[in-house]
Amino acid sequence: MSERRPLKVALLGCGSVGSEVARIMTANAADLAARIGAPVELAGVAVRRAGVARPGIPDELITTDATALVKRGDLDVVIELIGGVEPARTLITTAFEHGAGVVTGNKALLAEDGTSLHAAAARHGVDLYYEAAVAGAIPLVRPLRESLAGDKVNRVLGILNGTTNFILDRMETSGAGYAEALEEATALGYAEADPTADVEGYDAAAKAAILAGIAFHTRVRLDDVHRQGITEITAADMASAARIGCTVKLLAICERTPDGKSVTARVHPAMIPLTHPLASVREAYNAVFVEASAAGQLMFYGPGAGGAPTASAVLGDLVAVARHRLSGASGPGESAYAQLPVAPPDEVVTRYHISLDVADRAGVLAHVAAVFAEHDVSIDTVRQQGKDGEASLVVVTHRATDAALAATVEALRQLETVRGVASTMRVEGE
Amino acid sequence: MSERRPLKVALLGCGSVGSEVARIMTANAADLAARIGAPVELAGVAVRRAGVARPGIPDELITTDATALVKRGDLDVVIELIGGVEPARTLITTAFEHGAGVVTGNKALLAEDGTSLHAAAARHGVDLYYEAAVAGAIPLVRPLRESLAGDKVNRVLGILNGTTNFILDRMETSGAGYAEALEEATALGYAEADPTADVEGYDAAAKAAILAGIAFHTRVRLDDVHRQGITEITAADMASAARIGCTVKLLAICERTPDGKSVTARVHPAMIPLTHPLASVREAYNAVFVEASAAGQLMFYGPGAGGAPTASAVLGDLVAVARHRLSGASGPGESAYAQLPVAPPDEVVTRYHISLDVADRAGVLAHVAAVFAEHDVSIDTVRQQGKDGEASLVVVTHRATDAALAATVEALRQLETVRGVASTMRVEGE
Numbered sequence: 001m002s003e004r005r006p007l008k009v010a011l012l013g014c015g016s017v018g019s020e021v022a023r024i025m026t027a028n029a030a031d032l033a034a035r036i037g038a039p040v041e042l043a044g045v046a047v048r049r050a051g052v053a054r055p056g057i058p059d060e061l062i063t064t065d066a067t068a069l070v071k072r073g074d075l076d077v078v079i080e081l082i083g084g085v086e087p088a089r090t091l092i093t094t095a096f097e098h099g100a101g102v103v104t105g106n107k108a109l110l111a112e113d114g115t116s117l118h119a120a121a122a123r124h125g126v127d128l129y130y131e132a133a134v135a136g137a138i139p140l141v142r143p144l145r146e147s148l149a150g151d152k153v154n155r156v157l158g159i160l161n162g163t164t165n166f167i168l169d170r171m172e173t174s175g176a177g178y179a180e181a182l183e184e185a186t187a188l189g190y191a192e193a194d195p196t197a198d199v200e201g202y203d204a205a206a207k208a209a210i211l212a213g214i215a216f217h218t219r220v221r222l223d224d225v226h227r228q229g230i231t232e233i234t235a236a237d238m239a240s241a242a243r244i245g246c247t248v249k250l251l252a253i254c255e256r257t258p259d260g261k262s263v264t265a266r267v268h269p270a271m272i273p274l275t276h277p278l279a280s281v282r283e284a285y286n287a288v289f290v291e292a293s294a295a296g297q298l299m300f301y302g303p304g305a306g307g308a309p310t311a312s313a314v315l316g317d318l319v320a321v322a323r324h325r326l327s328g329a330s331g332p333g334e335s336a337y338a339q340l341p342v343a344p345p346d347e348v349v350t351r352y353h354i355s356l357d358v359a360d361r362a363g364v365l366a367h368v369a370a371v372f373a374e375h376d377v378s379i380d381t382v383r384q385q386g387k388d389g390e391a392s393l394v395v396v397t398h399r400a401t402d403a404a405l406a407a408t409v410e411a412l413r414q415l416e417t418v419r420g421v422a423s424t425m426r427v428e429g430e
Numbered sequence: 431m432s433e434r435r436p437l438k439v440a441l442l443g444c445g446s447v448g449s450e451v452a453r454i455m456t457a458n459a460a461d462l463a464a465r466i467g468a469p470v471e472l473a474g475v476a477v478r479r480a481g482v483a484r485p486g487i488p489d490e491l492i493t494t495d496a497t498a499l500v501k502r503g504d505l506d507v508v509i510e511l512i513g514g515v516e517p518a519r520t521l522i523t524t525a526f527e528h529g530a531g532v533v534t535g536n537k538a539l540l541a542e543d544g545t546s547l548h549a550a551a552a553r554h555g556v557d558l559y560y561e562a563a564v565a566g567a568i569p570l571v572r573p574l575r576e577s578l579a580g581d582k583v584n585r586v587l588g589i590l591n592g593t594t595n596f597i598l599d600r601m602e603t604s605g606a607g608y609a610e611a612l613e614e615a616t617a618l619g620y621a622e623a624d625p626t627a628d629v630e631g632y633d634a635a636a637k638a639a640i641l642a643g644i645a646f647h648t649r650v651r652l653d654d655v656h657r658q659g660i661t662e663i664t665a666a667d668m669a670s671a672a673r674i675g676c677t678v679k680l681l682a683i684c685e686r687t688p689d690g691k692s693v694t695a696r697v698h699p700a701m702i703p704l705t706h707p708l709a710s711v712r713e714a715y716n717a718v719f720v721e722a723s724a725a726g727q728l729m730f731y732g733p734g735a736g737g738a739p740t741a742s743a744v745l746g747d748l749v750a751v752a753r754h755r756l757s758g759a760s761g762p763g764e765s766a767y768a769q770l771p772v773a774p775p776d777e778v779v780t781r782y783h784i785s786l787d788v789a790d791r792a793g794v795l796a797h798v799a800a801v802f803a804e805h806d807v808s809i810d811t812v813r814q815q816g817k818d819g820e821a822s823l824v825v826v827t828h829r830a831t832d833a834a835l836a837a838t839v840e841a842l843r844q845l846e847t848v849r850g851v852a853s854t855m856r857v858e859g860e
Contacts, residue, residue, distance in 0.1 A: 143572065
């Protein structure tokens with residue numbers, strides 16, 4: 001096969017992932033050629049700033065004009081690693097118009113506008129691959145899109161953001177507060193200078209939207225995902241979780257509603273039992289459970305971010321798209337035929353952990369218990385702690401809807417004996 | 431797309447997996463049609479014995495003449511679930527000759543003769559897919575063949591046989607001996623009446639051969655896999671493992687040798703630390719670690735066998751092969767370009783746990799330690815237990831080669847103070 005013409009690949013973005021992609025393309029050139037059936041040639045690298053040393057990338061390949069690069073017309077594959085909605089969207093659609101397949105790791109763009117990207121790819125008969133957009137090196141998009149294509153996925157539950165997992169892991173193991181753990185994550189390079197996208201759950205929510213869309217063959221956008229970050233998690237919450245044999249994780253949960261007529265997608269902190277496999281996912285690792293009707297429960301685990309792991313996912317997609325170029329085929333496009341509505345999580349049924357500051361006097365528990373009973377929220381356990389006229393009550397409920405719990409909490413706030421609701425958190429994974 | 435002609439599918443074998451495949455093809459017909467882009471039609475089911483009730487499968491589809499079925503000439507996909515080498519091999523190649531793609535779960539045949547099957551598929555321009563051959567529902571073949579196609583896999587380590595894992599799990603948790611645990615596994619349907627293929631490691635070795643071949647782009651056959659079963663594991667071994675914070679698992683380990691010039695593949699019982707994720711793989715579940723240069727360490731976990739989970743893998747492949755039929759494409763074929771030699775495991779370096787029956791008198795430890803030293807096998811820990819003139823010595827070594835350990839054990843047997851070598855076992859996963 002060595003006589004075949006080289007496939008031309010352009011790289012948009014040359015940060016930690018892009019530079020690894022370029023490095024591996026050079027270092028593993030012979031292997032890639034053998035696996036694809038033709039050599040791949042790096043035809044151009046678009047960067048924001050010229051004049052920066054890019055070890056291993058010849059100067060003449062570097063350009064700051066990404067638009068001109070994708071318009072060359074002789075490209076086989078464009079690898080988009082710029083991130084964000086624009087100019088990435090325009091560059092990708094321009095690449096399609098000029099006949100190139102695209103490999104991207106752009107979760108924000110896919111969660112915002114995946115449908116129009118898929119439509120553009122289909123219109124031009126080229127591939128759109130995006131394994132790197134979700135959970136770094138962990139094969140998740142391909143297993144959901146292809147391996148489970150004959151099954152019915154009912155639930156996707158996992159840890160999809162490494163930064164927040166690192167912070168929560170530190171809070172759990174060292175007893176640190178949120179601010180202190182964030183500081184450590186920033187110092188070690190796990191959190192960006194502006195950590196908003198991670199700690200407020202936007203990053204995990206974008207990934208959840210992508211996974212839910214594939215899993216349920218339905219269009220799910222970032223706005224459809226109920227989202228709550230970890231900024232309000234306290235050392236007290238973590239200690240409280242430990243007392244009931246749990247830890248706190250930022251979970252992404254996409255599932256069919258019990259009637260099967262709609263789906264929900266949510267990202268929020270939750271307490272999970274220490275015996276649950278997700279509880280032992282440490283540092284910046286990711287792990288995802290997929291539950292399907294025939295397959296049962298599958299788990300995928302690995303590094304969820306980082307230059308080299310994400311580059312591995314990009315290169316796997318590059319091989320697939322390149323093979324398709326040679327054979328004239330294309331991979332699966334968007335599958336959204338099911339068109340299920342995305343419901344708000346009000347009707348999601350979980351257990352709850354509620355921490356109340358109450359007056360330390362007789363009868364408080366009776367008042368509180370009465371409020372739960374009035375709202376049909378059944379109590380599993382209550383723990384009282386009191387000193388100096390102040391006391392706390394920690395209630396763990398049986399399964400209840402979000403709506404019932406919200407009404408209960410609202411009523412508790414009205415009680416004269418309740419000084420405040422310190423925290424409410426879902427308990428998952430049981 | 432609904433006006434497209436139905437794709438015709440024949441099923442060879444209608445046992446626990448085949449009947450689930452047929453059931454799901456009917457129950458999920460609309461979903462499968464939407465995902466493939468055309469309906470799939472069950473065109474025939476070959477069975478060994480006619481006259482058995484097959485709920486959900488119309489009588490007129492049943493035949494005992496599998497050869498005539500695959501020679502029909504109008505089939506798009508043949509699903510082979512008979513198992514074993516013949517007649518499966520002839521039926522699959524006949525299917526290829528008549529233009530059909532094949533989905534199979536036949537690990538024995540692939541490990542014996544995968545190369546000639548792949549060559550036959552390539553010759554006729556049709557697909558050979560086999561996700562179901564390894565680890566049931568767990569996507570493993572596709573991630574290795576496609577997701578990691580741009581990376582360099584260095585090691586595959588895992589639990590690939592559910593029957594032996596169930597037996598070892600029972601021995602660990604209940605303290606039962608091998609025979610008793612096997613009896614329980616048989617009663618519960620986890621072990622077959624003749625459990626040889628499972629307990630002697632043949633099943634895991636066939637899967638290891640398949641995975642090693644894909645991972646290292648090299649031909650690996652069943653005979654290349656060093657194989658040792660679990661029949662000699664005793665309750666004493668399990669107790670001994672527990673004393674050093676370990677449990678015993680039947681592991682499949684495929685890896686590159688340190689010089690990168692060859693690969694090894696082996697299946698044998700090994701002690702692994704209780705803190706290792708594989709130690710908590712219970713009952714008949716499977717789990718596999720894949721280590722790749724860029725991706726780092728990935729883990730895949732799920733049900734490794736069973737009718738429905740294996741059917742999920744078969745149907746995922748069916749969707750892929752069916753999509754290819756519509757687009758005129760075909761998936762990746764055999765990739766064996768690396769042609770690395772498969773080395774025997776003599777040079778594999780691991781720690782060892784050795785249990786000796788020795789005379790209970792002064793100086794024994796000195797004699798034993800001298801033998802280890804003579805063979806350059808460094809001792810990590812020694813534990814002595816003695817009573818009534820009999821004693822045992824349990825030695826855990828630092829990392830040593832299989833060859834060095836074998837020579838040491840041979841020399842120990844010659845010592846007058848050593849009554850016998852009760853067991854030797856590798857210690858992995860550290």
